[in-house]
Structures are given as C-alpha cells and as structure tokens.
Amino acid sequence: MTDLTVSISSIKMDNPSMLASGILDETGDSLLRMMSVGAGAVVTKSIGMLPHDGHPNPCIVETADGYVNAMGLPNPGMEEFAEELRVIMPTPAPVIASIYASSAADFATIAVSMEEAGAAGIELNLSCPHASGFGMEVGTDPATVGSIVAAVKDAVKVPVMAKLTPNTAELVRIGKAVEEAGGDAVVAINTLKAMVISPEFARPVLSNRYGGLSGSAIKPVGVRAVYDLYRELEIPIVGVGGICGWRDAAEYIMAGATCFQVGSAVGTVGPEVFTRIIEGLEAFMGEYGYPDLDSMRGAAHE
Amino acid sequence: MSDVVRIKRISQESKDTSTLAFDWGAHTVPGQFIMVWIPGIDEIPMSLSSTGSEKTVTVRKVGDATSAIHALQEGDRIGVRGPYGNGFDLNGLRTLVVGGGVGMAPLMPVLRTVYADLVIGARSADEILFEEEARRYCSNVEISTDDGSLGFHGNAVQLAEAMMDKGDYEQVIACGPEVMLHYLFQACERRGLPCQLSLERYMKCAVGICGSCMLGRERVCIDGPVFDSERLRMLPEFGRSRRDPAGRIVDL
Missing domain, CATH: 3.40.50.80 (Nucleotide-binding domain of ferredoxin-NADP reductase (FNR) module)
Structure with a gap:
C-alpha cells in the first residue's frame, strides 16, 4: 500500500498535490470544486489589502502547452475574501492563502486576516513578474524577503511559505533568507518573465506588455530550481512549474520537492488533472518500490 | 487558435447594433464565442452570430470596447482567439x-x-x-x-x-x-x-x-x-x- 500523505508543519494533506495560486481560486465555490477533483490542498488567488481589478485585457496569450499571462493580481481585497473563506469553512482539504503587499507590515496584516478566516497556511507572493511595486519587485532582495517572512511569522501561528521567482540569479540565496527568517517552506517557481508580440499590430499583445510564462515549457527550469534549493535548504520545498502529469510530479519530488502545485494544466488538461496525476503517481510508486513520499524525495541527488 | 482577421463587411442591424463579418477558418459550433482584441483598447468575449467559414459578431454599443468596435471600418483588422465554450446541444427536439x-x-x-x-x-x-x-x-x-x-x-x-x-x-x-x-x-x-x-x-x-x-x-x-x-x-x-x-x- 503506497502512502501519499504528506505535511508541511501543521498543514496535513491526503496527497502531495496543491492547486497553484491564481488558478480557479478567487471564489469559495471554485476552491471547493478543486478539492472535489482531488487537490490535496488549495492555494488562493493572491489577496491584497484592497480590492483590485488587475490589468485590462488582453491579460493572457495561449502558447504551446501553456500561457503567458499578466492578470495583474485581481482580487476582491482581504475583507471580502475573508468572508469568501468563512462561508466554506471547514473544508475537506487545507486552504493556503496567497497574499501580496508592498511592505512587511501589510503582509502581516493580510496574513492575520486570512488566518482568522480559516486559512491553514500562508503563501507569500514574492514572485509575480507583472505587478509594479509587488511580487517579484519585493522578492529579489534576500534582506527584504527575510524581513517580510519574519514579520508574517511573528503575526500568525499557521505555517508560512514563500513563493520564489526564477527571474533572478539569487534564487538559492533568497531561499536561504526565507529559511533563516523562520519560513516553513519555499515554493518554486513562479512564472518566467516573458513577452508576446503581434507582428500584424507591431505591439506586445498583453496590455501590460510583460507577462509570465507558465506550462510545460518551464518545467525543466522549475525542476532545476528545486534541485538547487534542495541542496542548500533544510525546510520543505513545494515544486511548481509545468506539471501536467504524474511523470512531471515525480521529477519534482526526485529533485527534492515535498509536495507540488499544478496550475496551467487545469486549463490545458482540465480540472481532473489532479485525479490523473495522483493515480499515476501512486501506480508508479507501487511499481518502483517507493512505499511513501519520504523514500522518493530527492532520489535524483543520490 | 489566435489570429488577426480583416473585417470584410459591416452591417447596421439597429441604431446601436452592428454585425462585423470576417473570414476565419476555425471550426465552431452554434453557441460558442470568441475573444475579440481591439489593440490599445480591450479584449472582450463576443458570441458568434455566424459559424460558417465566414464568421460574424453582432455588437451593441454599450461601453468603451464596443464603441471602439463600432468605430472600425471595412478593411480594418482585429485580433480573434477561440472558439471557446461548449455551444448548444442541437438534439432534434421540438x-x-x-x-x-x-x-x-x-x-x-x-x-x-x-x-x-x-x-x-x-x-x-x-x-x-x-x-x-x-x-x-x-x-x-x-x-x-x-x-x-x-x-x-x-x-x-x-x-x-x-x-x-x-x-x-x-x-x-x-x-x-x-x-x-x-x-x-x-x-x-x-x-x-x-x-x-x-x-x-x-x-x-x-x-x-x-x-x-x-x-x-x-x-x-x-x-x-x-x-x-x-x-x-x-x-x-x-x-x-x-x-x-x-x-x-x-x-x-
């Protein structure tokens, strides 16, 4: 019997899959739907202090097996979203609230609001590549990242994970800063900063010009990032980037991921992708003699 | 699929509603929609009002994006992507x-x-x-x-x-x-x-x-x-x- 249960500090999951932030996670009902198709945990849309419309359309371009998006952090603000969470609590799987802010103090304020609304954990968005003054712009300096993690850890009891950007040569140093500030896990990677141009109109397609590339194309980048982080960090790593089948998930786990997130494949494959990945992973682990995730994690390092 | 198409015909349907026709090869079924991109303005969902090899969208002027569509002339180009959505189940019932x-x-x-x-x-x-x-x-x-x-x-x-x-x-x-x-x-x-x-x-x-x-x-x-x-x-x-x-x- 293969054991797929896993935990990150106090966040206990039936399986290692999580819904990635930004994907079908802006309403209580959409979060419940993703739990019903097998996600071991769900991460919410990134929530800020105030309601925000995000960038004007177009905010997405379809690529081969993925997307370039610049949603621009649309969200109803922490007060309305807290109510969204309260309505669905208790939930069959843990809800991790993704949050964004431009200062450590605001990060802490939003984290408290999400914890009070029932969030089982906090994911810090330190990596969105298409929002001026937020995300990657506060997430590429190790000292700033450390101060944000420390402030949020002081403010809440639930575990705090930091989602990192691949758009820096400092990835491992930033991961170290998260660990040293008391962070419970790192999440790697967010999208790769990207652009699509329309030759006919001689202009970038996205209204924000820049966006973030997700989907199959970025998986080898994410696997490498997790591999590098695993060599240097003690805290758990959540692997994300281009996972659309069990093989992709297995790669991330063998690179060192404790659990993994699925995003774009919810669009390219469908919400049922969670069930398919978990069933495939379980079959693989059974056939290749991995009784649990601990025995498989980091196998590619040995 | 994502494409740029040329508007070949514009018909006025009523005082505030026009139909734009363009050739686009995507296979579509009744009830599906596309995203229409007017560069520099917006990208909005529009139902297809014709689904053959010549497609049409029928647009009522209600806001910035639809006003920008109404300002387009025959020969102008727009971005389209899709088709999206499930469409109607045309099942033979009365x-x-x-x-x-x-x-x-x-x-x-x-x-x-x-x-x-x-x-x-x-x-x-x-x-x-x-x-x-x-x-x-x-x-x-x-x-x-x-x-x-x-x-x-x-x-x-x-x-x-x-x-x-x-x-x-x-x-x-x-x-x-x-x-x-x-x-x-x-x-x-x-x-x-x-x-x-x-x-x-x-x-x-x-x-x-x-x-x-x-x-x-x-x-x-x-x-x-x-x-x-x-x-x-x-x-x-x-x-x-x-x-x-x-x-x-x-x-x-």
Whole structure:
C-alpha cells in the first residue's frame, strides 16, 4: 500500500498535490470544486489589502502547452475574501492563502486576516513578474524577503511559505533568507518573465506588455530550481512549474520537492488533472518500490 | 487558435447594433464565442452570430470596447482567439427559441441549423434584431416589445409562456438579459420543460484557469456559456449576482 500523505508543519494533506495560486481560486465555490477533483490542498488567488481589478485585457496569450499571462493580481481585497473563506469553512482539504503587499507590515496584516478566516497556511507572493511595486519587485532582495517572512511569522501561528521567482540569479540565496527568517517552506517557481508580440499590430499583445510564462515549457527550469534549493535548504520545498502529469510530479519530488502545485494544466488538461496525476503517481510508486513520499524525495541527488 | 482577421463587411442591424463579418477558418459550433482584441483598447468575449467559414459578431454599443468596435471600418483588422465554450446541444427536439435584445446573436446559428419557433423580444420596435432573416428559417416568429411599439405589448417571457401553453415544445433555447433568462427558466421549470440558456460573466482568460467568470462551481468560459436545466438548478447565483473584475459579488 503506497502512502501519499504528506505535511508541511501543521498543514496535513491526503496527497502531495496543491492547486497553484491564481488558478480557479478567487471564489469559495471554485476552491471547493478543486478539492472535489482531488487537490490535496488549495492555494488562493493572491489577496491584497484592497480590492483590485488587475490589468485590462488582453491579460493572457495561449502558447504551446501553456500561457503567458499578466492578470495583474485581481482580487476582491482581504475583507471580502475573508468572508469568501468563512462561508466554506471547514473544508475537506487545507486552504493556503496567497497574499501580496508592498511592505512587511501589510503582509502581516493580510496574513492575520486570512488566518482568522480559516486559512491553514500562508503563501507569500514574492514572485509575480507583472505587478509594479509587488511580487517579484519585493522578492529579489534576500534582506527584504527575510524581513517580510519574519514579520508574517511573528503575526500568525499557521505555517508560512514563500513563493520564489526564477527571474533572478539569487534564487538559492533568497531561499536561504526565507529559511533563516523562520519560513516553513519555499515554493518554486513562479512564472518566467516573458513577452508576446503581434507582428500584424507591431505591439506586445498583453496590455501590460510583460507577462509570465507558465506550462510545460518551464518545467525543466522549475525542476532545476528545486534541485538547487534542495541542496542548500533544510525546510520543505513545494515544486511548481509545468506539471501536467504524474511523470512531471515525480521529477519534482526526485529533485527534492515535498509536495507540488499544478496550475496551467487545469486549463490545458482540465480540472481532473489532479485525479490523473495522483493515480499515476501512486501506480508508479507501487511499481518502483517507493512505499511513501519520504523514500522518493530527492532520489535524483543520490 | 489566435489570429488577426480583416473585417470584410459591416452591417447596421439597429441604431446601436452592428454585425462585423470576417473570414476565419476555425471550426465552431452554434453557441460558442470568441475573444475579440481591439489593440490599445480591450479584449472582450463576443458570441458568434455566424459559424460558417465566414464568421460574424453582432455588437451593441454599450461601453468603451464596443464603441471602439463600432468605430472600425471595412478593411480594418482585429485580433480573434477561440472558439471557446461548449455551444448548444442541437438534439432534434421540438424547440422554442427566445432571444432578448442582442441575445439574438448566438441564436442565429441555431435558427439556421434546426427548425424552431421563435420569440424576439426588445424594449422597442427599433431594437428588434434579425427579424427578417429569422422569418426565412422559422414559420412562426413572434415579437414582443416592452413599450408595445411592435407585436405583443409586454416582455418576451410573457409571450413565450403563452406559446409554451399553446404549442407542444420539448425544449427552450434562449439568450438575453439574465433577469429575463431567470424568469424564463422558472416558467420552464413550472412546465417541466428542459432549457438551454446561454449566460455571460465578466471574463479575462476565456480558457478556464483565471476563475473570473465563475458561476457557482462552473466556469462560464469553458463549462458554459450554455447551461441546461440540470446545471442551472445548481447555480444559486444565476439571476441574482455576478462578479466584478476584482471578484467582488455584485447584485444583478
């Protein structure tokens, strides 16, 4: 019997899959739907202090097996979203609230609001590549990242994970800063900063010009990032980037991921992708003699 | 698929509504929609009002994006991507089609494909769309106007209910303002008549990932935009509330 249960500090999951932030996670009902198709945990849309419309359309371009998006952090603000969470609590799987802010103090304020609304954990968005003054712009300096993690850890009891950007040569140093500030896990990677141009109109397609590339194309980048982080960090790593089948998930786990997130494949494959990945992973682990995730994690390092 | 197409023809349908025709090879079915990009302005979902190799969208001027579309000339280019959504299930049942205002647009490909009776509703006679073309396909076309300036004096649901009670329809297919669709759905439920209704919500990605068009647990862009009675019963927000671009709940 293969054991797929896993935990990150106090966040206990039936399986290692999580819904990635930004994907079908802006309403209580959409979060419940993703739990019903097998996600071991769900991460919410990134929530800020105030309601925000995000960038004007177009905010997405379809690529081969993925997307370039610049949603621009649309969200109803922490007060309305807290109510969204309260309505669905208790939930069959843990809800991790993704949050964004431009200062450590605001990060802490939003984290408290999400914890009070029932969030089982906090994911810090330190990596969105298409929002001026937020995300990657506060997430590429190790000292700033450390101060944000420390402030949020002081403010809440639930575990705090930091989602990192691949758009820096400092990835491992930033991961170290998260660990040293008391962070419970790192999440790697967010999208790769990207652009699509329309030759006919001689202009970038996205209204924000820049966006973030997700989907199959970025998986080898994410696997490498997790591999590098695993060599240097003690805290758990959540692997994300281009996972659309069990093989992709297995790669991330063998690179060192404790659990993994699925995003774009919810669009390219469908919400049922969670069930398919978990069933495939379980079959693989059974056939290749991995009784649990601990025995498989980091196998590619040995 | 994503493309840039050239507008080959623009037809004025009413004082504030025009149809734009363009050649585009994508295979589409009645009830599907596309995202129309007007560079520098916006990208918005539009139902296809023709689904052959020549596609059309029928646009009512209501805001910045639709005004920008109305300012386009024949020969201008627009970006299109899609088609998206599920479309209507054209199943051969005896059908009453009900269109309110510019909601007639996605129903035109249905009327060209299947035999049906039709109710066209609008506020006033000068806002009735596609009557002439619809009469070529349907032997029974009834008109309702809120102000009584043409046909039945009242709303499309009242007229549709009278027709349901006289006729022996096996289903209702409709598109229009959501409040109209909500009352129409209740009228059908009272009679045990199955419905297929085309709904709309604010949309960003149109490919089923961003969650801005959620209606209960359904994504209007990919699980819809056409919902049948069984799924409509599971949507407590239908006819009551929608989400704004930030995801806040707004009463209809």
